[in-house]
Amino acid sequence: MRRSRIGMIGTKLLIFSIIIVLIPIVMMSYVSTDTISDLMTSNQESELDINLGILNERMDSVLVEFDTMTAYTANLPVVVNAVKNNDKDTLQDFANGLEDQSWIDLAVFTDADGNVICASYGDDNAEISSYVKKLLEKNTIYAYDILPNEEASKYSEYELDGNDALTIFTVAPIYDGNSLIGTVTYVDIMNKDDYWVDRVKEVTGDEASIYLNNVRISTTCIKDGVDFVGELADEDIYETVSKKQDVRSTVTINGVPYLAKYSPIYNIDGEVIGMTCVGTPKSPFTALLNSVIQKIFFIAFSSLIVAVFVAVILNKKIVDSIKKLKNSAESFGRGNYDERASIDTGDELEELAESFNKMADEIGKSDKKLKSDAHTLKASFDELKEVDNLKSEILSIVSHELRTPLTAILGYVELLKDETAGKLSEKQKEFISVISENSDRLKRITDNMSDLVTVDNKILDIKRDKINLKKEVNDILRSFDYFAESKNIVLLEDVDNLDIKGDKSKIHQVLSNLIENAIKFSKKQTKVTVMGFEDKGNIHLEITDQGPGIPKEHLGKIFDKFYQIDSSSKREVGGSGLGLAVCKKIVESHGGSIWVESKIGKGTTVHVMFPLIK
Structure with missing residues (x-):
């Protein structure tokens, strides 16, 4: 039978050599790319955490600044007296000065119930009482909250485009002794105010955005001089963030893939009302990974060429010796028990040839003994077959010879039971029952013997x-x-x-x-x-x-x-x-x-x- 080339030992050795080279290369490639990929992911996530930390630090520093200014104002005796005496002129001057000195959108003085006494530059109709009351009730200095568009538009320096405003409220209570008589409150609208996100761009060059719910309200992302304010975040991302979880995702900005991290913004009640987002481009990390993969492919191809060259040289030496052993085995298989292999390579193939020759010697001896034993075995089989036939014949004879007298016994027992030969006493009936029962048992044994013979002869009727x-x-x-x-x-x-x-x-x-x-x-x-x-x-x-x-x-x-x-x-x-x-x-x-x-x-x-x- 002609075998395909793929089944030849030389081809197998060549394939084996290639596999031996490829396995460590593939493993190294996998480990290298996997390690670099993990390292890239770790570095990207670390960079995102740094960016998010910069953004949070900017937001926290502003809150501290607002807290310091409002607390300082609330403790001024002139402010305490003005609130106590409802001196709106003095409070108005202070409110205007506070707005001028900082970049807040509104400075407000309220009474102890949160009702507006006056606001900077005459915005006395500011409807922020509910927010002030909530902060006072929860004993909180500052918080993020949503200001409706109609209210926020009164004093925002930017157009809100019909959107509600994400707003920072900072409240400092004003006391007369131990009695709360009012507050000084800062209101700062974050919509379109890039002060928050610009810090990330300045420090790392990466992008940052702030969202109210899922609407982008402040960002460093710009295309053709127009920022991306007003764009909606992916629904799945916001749905996850709204469950108070951070989200990492890949987004595209100006055609460039970015790895982005979203983090929730909470109001005073712990509800998610928006989110911060920072993003870093994936291109530097992707370029590094592609470079490593190209180098690995080059090493793999070079190693493969060397392996094939070495394998071809070794294969010829090995295959020639194997062919000699094959020819000797085929000759031996045709009955030439005098055939012996002659291989002088000084390696395992020579040892294999020596083992073949020893096997040939033993087979030659065994062949002679086997022929002798086969004759003896045939004679023993014929004897066993004769004994088995004799057993079946004896069982058949015994069951037949027992059946005839047993039939007579059973017949007479039935006659005795029927009292044909005369009336029986109870004791006699008992004896007859014993005889009948044991006769039936003996009949079953003879039937079993007879059936066993017929079953063995496969003639069961x-x-x-x-x-x-x-x-x-x-x-x-x-x-x-x-x-x-x-x-x-x-x-x-x-x-x-x-x-x-x-x-x-x-x-x-x-x-x-x-x-x-x-x-x-x-x-x-x-x-x-x-x-x-x-x-x-x-x-x-x-x-x-x-x-x-x-x-x-x-x-x-x-x-x-x-x-x-x-x-x-x-x-x-x-x-x-x-x-x-x-x-x-x-x-x-x-x-x-x-x-x-x-x-x-x-x-x-x-x-x-x-x-x-x-």
Whole structure:
């Protein structure tokens, strides 16, 4: 048979050499790219955290500055007296000065209930009382909140484009002694105010944005001189952030992919009302990864070329020696037991050739011995076959010779039972029952012997008649009444009224064998139960005794011919070892099955299944 080149040893060695080179290269490539990728991700995330820290630091520093200014103002005696005396002119001057000195959008003085007394530059109609009250109630100095567009537009220095405003409220309480008499409040609108995000651009050159809900209100991202204020964030991103979780995602800015990190902004109630976002371009990290991959591919290709060159040289030397050994093996295989391999390479191939030669010597010797043993084995087989035939012949003769006198005995026993020869006393009837029962038992043994011979010769004759199993079981149980009573064993029957098709005498033989065994092996003063019910198109019989049980190691052998659990001459219960073997053959010849379940000390259940008449 001609083999393909891929199956030749030289080709395999070449492929093996290539694989040996490629495996470490692939592993190194995987580890290198994976490590660099992890390092890139770690560096990107670190840079995002730095950017986010810069943005948060800018926002925190502004809050501290507002807190310092409002607290200082609230503690000025002139401010305390002005609030106490409702001196609106003095408070108005202070409010205007506070707005001028800082870059807030509104400075407000309120009473203790948060109602506006005056605001910077006459914005006395500022509706911020609810926010002030909330901060006072929660004893909070500053907080982020949402100011409706209509209110925020009154004093925002930028156009809000119909959007609500993300606003910082800073409140400092004004006390007269221990009594709260008012507040000084800063209101700063963050929409379109780039002061917050510009710090990130100045320090790292990366991008930053602030969102109100999912609407961008402040950003460093610009295209053609126009910023991206008013754009909406991805819905999935904002949905995750609204669950109070940071989000890392890839976004595209001016056609450039960025790795971005989003973090929630909370109001005083802990609700998410917006988010901060910082982004760093992925291109520097991607370029580094591509460079590493190109170098790895170059190393891999160069190593592959070298490996192929070396493999070709080594393969020729190895293959030539293998061909010599192959030719010697083929010659030896054709019966030339004098063939020997001659290889001088000083390596394992030479050792293999020496082993081949030793094997050839042993095979030559074994061949001669094998031919001698084969002749002896054939003679032994012929003897065993003759003995087996003799065994079958003896069983057939014995069962035939026993059957004739046994038939006469059974006939006369029936005549005696019918009192044809005269009336019998109760004692005589008892003796006759014993004779009848043991004669029936002997008949079953002869039937088993006869059936075993026919089964072995594969000539078991099966008739197919309608059989009612309930009636058959009841008849058999009645025939064992005396045997059961002698051991004080109760016979119980619960068989459904179901019919099968089969050989009545064979079915009777099977059930008699199984019920007799159950009684024979049961302890005194126990019970034997026969149950029968429909089971998936079959009748399922269960013959259960309360005997000693069968050890687990014997369960697989009890259907073997002549097998007995206790084969000693002193065993309490006798038997030929044929009954269960014949039962199995008869049941299977009817398309059924038989098996045994047993527990030591509790008893045994024999299961028999026969197909029901359809």
